[in-house]
Structure formats: C-alpha cells, structure tokens
Amino acid sequence: MNLSDPRELATLLEGILLASGRPLSLERLGELFEEAERPEPQQFRDALAILSLSCAGRAFELKEVASGYRLQIREPLSPWVGRLWEERPQRYSRALLETLALIAYRQPITRGEIEEIRGVAVNTQIIKTLMEREWIRIVGYREVPGRPAMLATTRAFLDYFNLKSLEELPPLAELREMEAEPEDVQLVPVHLPSPILDEDYVPASIQALADQALREAGEEPEAAAPEEKPEETSFRSLLAELDEMEQGLKTDFDDLIEPPPVAEDEAADDPAAAEEALPIAPDDAVEAAPEPAAEPAAPVPEADEYDEERALAEAMREELEAMARERDH
Known part of the structure; x- marks a missing residue:
C-alpha cells in the first residue's frame, strides 16, 4: 500500500476508525505506523479530509471531537440504530x-x-x-x-x-x-368530557345502531329528552353573596347580656321592690294558667368562633377574587 497517496491512506484510516471503539488523535494514529513509513501530520489531515468527503450521502460521518477523530452514525438515524441495544438510555435528574x-x-x-x-x-x-x-x-x-x-x-x-x-x-x-415563551402564543382551553356517573348512559354510537334497528322494524324510536344544562354561577355573583353574608354577621352582642341581680340593700331602700319580694299569701293567690315553657335561647357565639368565621369569610372572598381576576384575564 502506497501510504504517500492520500486516497489510499484515507481508506486505511477509515478501517482503523471503524475498528476503534473511541476517538483517535493524530498522535495516536501516528503510533500505529512504523517510524520509517509514518506519514506526516499534514498527510494525515489531507487523508482525513478526503475521508470526510467520501462519507457524504452515507449512513455515517467523520466527526472531530476533543479526543480526536471518529466515525459515527448520523444523528437522524440514531432512533432506529439505538434499538439494537436493549438497555434503556440513562436518565439524569x-x-x-x-x-x-x-x-x-x-x-x-x-x-x-x-x-x-x-x-x-x-x-x-x-x-x-x-x-x-x-x-x-x-x-x-x-x-x-x-x-x-x-x-x-x-x-x-x-x-x-x-x-x-x-x-x-x-x-x-x-x-x-x-x-422564553413567545408573547403571541395563546393557550386554547380544551373541554374534556366529564366522567359518566349515570348507570343508564348509552354511548351515542350504540344508540344510533339501536334507532336504526327500530326503524327497520317499522317502529319509531323515542325522542331523546333534552339535556338540562346546569345553571352557571358567576364568580361575581358569588362575591355579592359573600358580601351579604359578611354584612349579616352579628357584631354587637350587648342586648344578649343578662341584667345583674338586685342586691338586698337596694331592695330594702325600694319599697316597691321589697313588696314584690314578699311571699304571696295562700288566700290572695289566684290560680293562673300555666305559662308555656320558654324556648331555650340560641347559644351566643363566642368571640373566638366569630373571629374564625370572619377569617374564613375573608379567605373565601380573597380566593374568589383571585379566581375572578384569572377568569377576566
């Protein structure tokens, strides 16, 4: 083999790089030749340039990386070539x-x-x-x-x-x-079908086949009842209801405070109060109709419970306002 001919040297280098499992530098390629026949570095570069041109239109290419030169499969073919190895490629966090x-x-x-x-x-x-x-x-x-x-x-x-x-x-x-995301990109909402919870639900394709069978038998299929659309509640109506709830919350509990008992000294000074306090004699007693039992008074909410309710209402209002702003935008 005439190693001074760049074309023959290119063929030899192709075989060496195909057999090598890693990139080879010019120094490493020179070590494969005897000192008397070793080509010059420029001859190696000329032969590698010829080899690179000869790879045009083929499945592999000559690539120079940090460690040297190597022949590798072209990137568009890697998805199919990679199926030769059963092990999955490593994934990194x-x-x-x-x-x-x-x-x-x-x-x-x-x-x-x-x-x-x-x-x-x-x-x-x-x-x-x-x-x-x-x-x-x-x-x-x-x-x-x-x-x-x-x-x-x-x-x-x-x-x-x-x-x-x-x-x-x-x-x-x-x-x-x-x-960075482009500013002109608009997200289009996709309406997914809701899960079917009705046991009597029949897919539209099966219902169409059943209706066709009834028509062939001379019977007219029953008209499907119109679906009732659930009422939509806007966020702003919810906010209005929440404001009414906050306005209706009781904040003054002074009228529920029981009057303090009258002291004995005050009763002695007040003859009317003392007279009312005297026991009624049996002769003077008048039978009176029994009064209906008073209904138990509703428990007065404590200050802690009121604070919790108000805090909950505030949190709900802020959440709904945020949802309304997102919907408006």
Whole structure:
C-alpha cells in the first residue's frame, strides 16, 4: 500500500476508525505506523479530509471531537440504530444536569459556589456520579479557608456531547431565548368530557345502531329528552353573596347580656321592690294558667368562633377574587 497517496491512506484510516471503539488523535494514529513509513501530520489531515468527503450521502460521518477523530452514525438515524441495544438510555435528574451545566459554563468552580447559585445544597451523590462518568474532574484547590476543590469538565464530557472544545457550547443568550415563551402564543382551553356517573348512559354510537334497528322494524324510536344544562354561577355573583353574608354577621352582642341581680340593700331602700319580694299569701293567690315553657335561647357565639368565621369569610372572598381576576384575564 502506497501510504504517500492520500486516497489510499484515507481508506486505511477509515478501517482503523471503524475498528476503534473511541476517538483517535493524530498522535495516536501516528503510533500505529512504523517510524520509517509514518506519514506526516499534514498527510494525515489531507487523508482525513478526503475521508470526510467520501462519507457524504452515507449512513455515517467523520466527526472531530476533543479526543480526536471518529466515525459515527448520523444523528437522524440514531432512533432506529439505538434499538439494537436493549438497555434503556440513562436518565439524569434535573439537579444533576443543572450542576453539570454550572460546571461547564463557570469552570473552574467550587461546590460551595454551585450551592450559592442554585440556592440548595448539592448532593454528594451528584458529584460522585459525574466523577464516575468522567465528565468532571478536580483541577485544583482554591486558596481560601477550607481549600475547596475546583471542578472542571473533561475531554470525555466534550466527546459525549459531540463537542470539539468548550467554545462550541451554546451561548447563554441563546439558551435564554429558548426558555422564553413567545408573547403571541395563546393557550386554547380544551373541554374534556366529564366522567359518566349515570348507570343508564348509552354511548351515542350504540344508540344510533339501536334507532336504526327500530326503524327497520317499522317502529319509531323515542325522542331523546333534552339535556338540562346546569345553571352557571358567576364568580361575581358569588362575591355579592359573600358580601351579604359578611354584612349579616352579628357584631354587637350587648342586648344578649343578662341584667345583674338586685342586691338586698337596694331592695330594702325600694319599697316597691321589697313588696314584690314578699311571699304571696295562700288566700290572695289566684290560680293562673300555666305559662308555656320558654324556648331555650340560641347559644351566643363566642368571640373566638366569630373571629374564625370572619377569617374564613375573608379567605373565601380573597380566593374568589383571585379566581375572578384569572377568569377576566
């Protein structure tokens, strides 16, 4: 094989990259050749450029990542090719991905700085998982009390996300635009059918077949009774009723206070009161019709119960006002 010919070298490199299970750098490719026949780095680049052009229209492509060059399946074909492996792809939690994103964009960064930005503590298992995946590594220690470790991403991180360098990370401005919702989007309410609670309910399709059978038999199907629509109560009517309830609440209980008993000294000074207090003689007693028993007085609500009722009414009113504002908007 003439290794000085870029086309033949490109064919050889294609076979090497297909057999390799990981990206190969130019230095690693050069180690596969004897020193006497080893091509120059520029010859490798020319052969790789020819190989990249020859992949046009094929199922795989030549991709340069942080660790070197590799041949990989094109992304549109990955959903079908991925079915060759029965194991499910790993799913990562939101906390893990947020931690990884902060390390990628703010590296080198300490664990304390990550916690300060996120506002919550970073689970030790998250750092351990990222270390085991070889996506992050310790690059040093910050010269502050405690000397916390500084974390940064690795080449394996770039290889996994199909990046050649950190400069290929999406700018933060683009990420903010992706998160922002367009203002002209209007949400259309979808009316879902309510659950059927009537035991006599018959689906419309079955009822239509039954009606058709009756017509073929010469009978006329009974007309369906019109459905009664439940009365709709607006939020504003509920607010009006609630205001009436608040106005009707009793706030003055002075008329329910019993008068204090008359003292004996006051009765002695008042002859009329003393005369009323004297017992009635039997001869002077007049039979009187028995008076009907007085109905027990309604219990007077205590101040605590009244405060609870008023607080409940206030809470209901605020809730209904909030619902009304949401409906109006």
